[in-house]
Amino acid sequence: MKPIKISEAVVRRLPIYLRYLNELSLSNIQTVSSQDLGEKLDLNPAQIRKDLAYFGEFGRKGVGYNVDYLIEKIRQILKLDKTMNVALVGTGNLGRALCNYNMYIKDNMKIVAVFDADMSKAGTSINHLQVQPMQELAETVRKLDIAVGIITVPAGEAQNVADRFVSAGIRGLLNFAPVVLKAAPGVRIHNADFTAELLSLAYYMDDQNEEQEEGDAEQ
Amino acid sequence: MKPIKISEAVVRRLPIYLRYLNELSLSNIQTVSSQDLGEKLDLNPAQIRKDLAYFGEFGRKGVGYNVDYLIEKIRQILKLDKTMNVALVGTGNLGRALCNYNMYIKDNMKIVAVFDADMSKAGTSINHLQVQPMQELAETVRKLDIAVGIITVPAGEAQNVADRFVSAGIRGLLNFAPVVLKAAPGVRIHNADFTAELLSLAYYMDDQNEEQEEGDAEQ
DNA sequence: TAGATTGTTAATCGATTAACAATC
DNA sequence: TAGATTGTTAATCGATTAACAATC
Numbered sequence: 001m002k003p004i005k006i007s008e009a010v011v012r013r014l015p016i017y018l019r020y021l022n023e024l025s026l027s028n029i030q031t032v033s034s035q036d037l038g039e040k041l042d043l044n045p046a047q048i049r050k051d052l053a054y055f056g057e058f059g060r061k062g063v064g065y066n067v068d069y070l071i072e073k074i075r076q077i078l079k080l081d082k083t084m085n086v087a088l089v090g091t092g093n094l095g096r097a098l099c100n101y102n103m104y105i106k107d108n109m110k111i112v113a114v115f116d117a118d119m120s121k122a123g124t125s126i127n128h129l130q131v132q133p134m135q136e137l138a139e140t141v142r143k144l145d146i147a148v149g150i151i152t153v154p155a156g157e158a159q160n161v162a163d164r165f166v167s168a169g170i171r172g173l174l175n176f177a178p179v180v181l182k183a184a185p186g187v188r189i190h191n192a193d194f195t196a197e198l199l200s201l202a203y204y205m206d207d208q209n210e211e212q213e214e215g216d217a218e219q
Numbered sequence: 220m221k222p223i224k225i226s227e228a229v230v231r232r233l234p235i236y237l238r239y240l241n242e243l244s245l246s247n248i249q250t251v252s253s254q255d256l257g258e259k260l261d262l263n264p265a266q267i268r269k270d271l272a273y274f275g276e277f278g279r280k281g282v283g284y285n286v287d288y289l290i291e292k293i294r295q296i297l298k299l300d301k302t303m304n305v306a307l308v309g310t311g312n313l314g315r316a317l318c319n320y321n322m323y324i325k326d327n328m329k330i331v332a333v334f335d336a337d338m339s340k341a342g343t344s345i346n347h348l349q350v351q352p353m354q355e356l357a358e359t360v361r362k363l364d365i366a367v368g369i370i371t372v373p374a375g376e377a378q379n380v381a382d383r384f385v386s387a388g389i390r391g392l393l394n395f396a397p398v399v400l401k402a403a404p405g406v407r408i409h410n411a412d413f414t415a416e417l418l419s420l421a422y423y424m425d426d427q428n429e430e431q432e433e434g435d436a437e438q
Numbered sequence: 439t440a441g442a443t444t445g446t447t448a449a450t451c452g453a454t455t456a457a458c459a460a461t462c
Numbered sequence: 463t464a465g466a467t468t469g470t471t472a473a474t475c476g477a478t479t480a481a482c483a484a485t486c
Contacts (some may be wrong), residue, residue, distance in 0.1 A: 007452075007453070009452090009453065010453095011419050011422045011423075012415065012419050014418075014419065014422070014430065015366050015414070015415040015418035015419050016399065016415060018418070019397055019398070019414075019415075020399075023392055028275045033466085033467065033468090034467075034468075035466095035467080040399065041399050042399055042401075044454065044455060044456095045452060045455095045467095046455055046456070046457090047453090047455075048481055049467090049468065049469065049470085050453095050454085050455090050469080050470080052324060052468095052469090053468085053469055053470070057468085057469070058455080058468095059467075059468050060461090060462060060467085060468070061460065061461045061462050061466080061468040061469080061470075062461065062462035062465075062466050062467050063462060063466080063467070063468085064466090064467065064468080065468090074338065076420065078418055078419070079421045079422060079423050079424060079425075080421055082425065084421055088268070091313060092316070093312070093316030093319050093320075094313075094316040094320075096312060096316075097311070097312030097313040097316045098313075099415075100312050101312075101313075101414075102419070103414060103418075107414070107418060108241070109418065113316040129287065146418060147424045148334050148417070148421070148424065150417075154316065164391055165363060167450095171423075171424050172420045172421075172423060172424050174413065174416055174417050178238055178383075179238070180239075180260050180261055182261075188424070190416045190417070190419065190420045191416070192411070192413040192417075194317075194393065194395070194411040195234065195238075195320075195326070196231065196234040196235060196238075196324060197409045197411045198305075198322070198328055198369075198393050198409070198411075199233075199234035199237070199297055199299065199326060199328065199395055200230050200231050200233065200234050200297070200365070200409065201367060201391045201393060201407060202229075202297050202298050202299055202328065202367070202391075202480080203230045203233070203296065203297050203298060203408050204390075204391060204407040205298060205303065205366045205367065205390050205407075206298075226477070228476090228477065229477095229479095233451095251443090252442085252443065253443075253444075254442095254443080261478095262450085263478065263479060264479095265478080265479055265480070265481090266464075266477090266478060266479075268443090268444065268445065269478085271444095271445090272444085272445055272446070276444085276445070277444095278443075278444050278445080279443085279444070279485090280442080280443055280445080280484065280485045281441075281442050281443050281444075281485065281486035282442080282443070282444085282486060283442090283443065284444090284445080340481050352449080353474090365461080374478060429440040
């Protein structure tokens with residue numbers, strides 16, 4: 001129906017919009033303009049309007065966007081209007097942190113199964129979820145209709161875990177391990193690699209003197 | 220000296236190169252071509268060559284790049300040839316996970332101070348570091364010459380923590396909280412917002428039937 | 439020498455921004 | 463009506479990719 005290809009950059013901004021709109025809604029603010037959004041989110045208002053316009057006409061000329069309506073629409077676009085089940089592999093510090101994060105309440109993404117290769121961890125529980133051994137992964141993914149896998153294992157094991165997720169029929173992966181994963185086409189991989197973010201931050205940490213040359217500029 | 224402006228996208232790829240080069244070095248592989256790198260990292264070889272060429276001529280025509288030499292060079296570019304001190308605020312699950320992560324050994328970024336607003340946590344220790352109360356932040360940042368701050372507090376407190384970091388003289392922030400932070404120009408902010416990554420992943424999770432229309436395509 | 443691979447220029451592609459008619 | 467703000471087209475800007483001479 002819609003032959004327009006939506007760019008990755010656009011999709012990546014939608015959750016940012018959603019997040020702030022939720023804040024506005026909680027403050028009982030009913031209407032917001034692209035200008036307001038742009039200031040708050042450090043984005044160009046034209047870009048925001050264009051992003052939203054890819055999906056429909058959600059605003060009213062001369063008025064702006066109805067906050068709750070826009071929330072509803074973005075949630076539909078992101079397919080967050082129904083619960084999406086998620087599995088996580090790797091119950092180290094990071095994995096446990098994510099399990100406790102519950103995004104379920106607002107965002108409909110729910111970690112419903114947790115796995116660890118370390119058999120001794122099987123049966124222990126994290127945030128009301130029993131840790132399962134890896135052998136049960138495929139079956140659980142199928143049974144619970146899990147669409148997305150989160151990988152929080154050491155770099156060396158990440159590809160192996162990814163492979164197991166993919167052959168279990170998962171269609172999206174959120175990878176926290178500092179490696180580039182390979183997967184069959186059709187499986188979407190997002191990386192949440194803070195080590196890369198931190199190291200690239202170092203590049204911009206000039207000495208104070210240099211700083212004057214380079215000036216302020218971008219963010 | 221160098222008036223060429225290096226784009227953000229380029230800088231963001233350098234840690235990815237570095238990471239894989241370190242792997243190669245550990246396997247005693249001496250030489251690598253942009254082709255090899257491209258295949259392994261899912262990037263265009265021309266892009267890799269171009270990225271590196273911004274900073275100098277590191278390769279040899281007909282041969283490729285010397286792995287250890289390239290590692291050394293990228294580390295210099297990213298200013299990882301000397302230790303960079305880092306402070307972290309927020310000792311929840313995520314904060315503790317990061318403290319235990321030690322990137323120090325390979326990457327010269329070292330968390331040397333940890334803070335929490337919750338006074339009752341002061342004095343407890345995480346990975347050999349004593350948690351300090353927020354009042355000590357400014358002084359510690361100065362004393363330990365801390366350049367980068369990591370924010371792992373709830374969304375509602377993140378801007379406040381950022382402000383305190385900035386007025387303490389920090390020059391870079393890695394923000395894990397799901398908000399857009401504001402800071403004076405000259406302070407670099409990187410976001411490590413996995414909630415946004417996860418929500419945008421949902422967009423691509425079509426039903427199996429739709430999947431056929433949209434095909435395989437990008438990653 | 440023949441084969442391989444860089445560094446770099448030019449071509450392409452895509453994303454952001456400006457501008458403005460439409461209209462609430 | 464006057465002011466505000468959208469949706470959208472056109473202009474700009476920037477990033478990626480292709481191509482190839484240089485050369486190891």
